[in-house]
Amino acid sequence: MNGLPKKAATLLMYGVYVLVLGELSIRLISSFVTVYSIEMLNYAKDLKIKGAVAEISHLHRPNASAKLMGVEVALNSLGHRNADLKNPKAKNERRIYVLGSSITLGWGVAMEEGFVARLEQRLNTETFPQSGLHYAAINAGIGNYNTYYQVELFKRQVEAANPDVAVVQYYINDAEPNPKGDDSTILKYSLLAAILYQNIKTMTAVSTKSLAEYYQDLYRNGAPGWERAKASIKELKQITDKRGIKLVALLVPELHNLSSDGPYPPIYAKIDAFFRETGVPMVNPLPAFQAAFKKDPSRAWAAPNDPHPSAPAHKILGDALFDYLSPRISK
DSSP: OTHHHHHHHHHHHHHHHHHHHHHHHHHHHHHHSOOHHHHHHHHHHHHEEEOSSTTOSEEEOTTOEEEETTEEEEOOTTSOSSOOOOSSOOTTEEEEEEEESHHHHTTTSOGGGSHHHHHHHHIIIIIHHHHOOEEEEEEEEOTTOOHHHHHHHHHHHHHHHOOSEEEEEEEGGGGSOOOOOOOOHHHHHOHHHHHHHHHHHHHHHOOSOOHHHHHHHHTSTTOHHHHHHHHHHHHHHHHHHHHTOEEEEEEEOOTTOOOTTSSSHHHHHHHHHHHHHHTOOEEOOHHHHHHHHTTOGGGGEEETTEEEEOHHHHHHHHHHHHHHHGGGSOO
């Protein structure tokens, strides 16, 4: 019997040794190689805070910065990835507030390569000479946000931002249920525990559905996430109409399959029909993406196994938005 405690102690020490070695190994590897899941964990730890109200699960930490996916992500006092706004707004200034997720944030690309900054740069160099107006594009993108959270954030920032135009970046997963953050201290500070947790979570979430079938199910008539997204857009339209703010939607295509006869265009058509019925024009740059990346959609990805838009993909988004907005925001 005396041997049992010794065996248990030996096993415990061995287990601790394996865990410590695993933690150190992951940290060492991540110091030389960019690991997507670790970068997302660092993003949550360094740049996100818990929302102060029940309607918003998380926010960006004001005036924080971190190096993620090899690029600097610096936030201003409102938690936006752009320079601080100067208030009161000048009479010759026009502001474009872009609601969105990590796509709008510009995950994996430098700030100036993101479509929000590209839009601002083109407006100020190409539209300014004719209009005499200065343009400020507000990057309000936050990772793990869907349409519901985006609109809730806009409602709380519209006074401070005082925009003339609101752009809602819409991606096919915006009809998903509201995501929830993980507040465990272990998950925040142990990379090994966090990676194991994410892998287990992914494995348990696997179903027999393909990605296309999953998205098709999200947009079936009466699907709760789609109904919530539509209700949020309608509320956003009411707010912008009341304040005299132009509202436009920017569709970001699903970057695994860009074909016209694939599973996604019928979903895009359903999304477009809803926006049109609501009185919101939608910019759809799918043809430009097809021309550039149809043979190999992965070239539009920020990194291997990370289908966030790359810098060339952001250029397409920024150009499409510029082409639509420039003649409509020159007065």
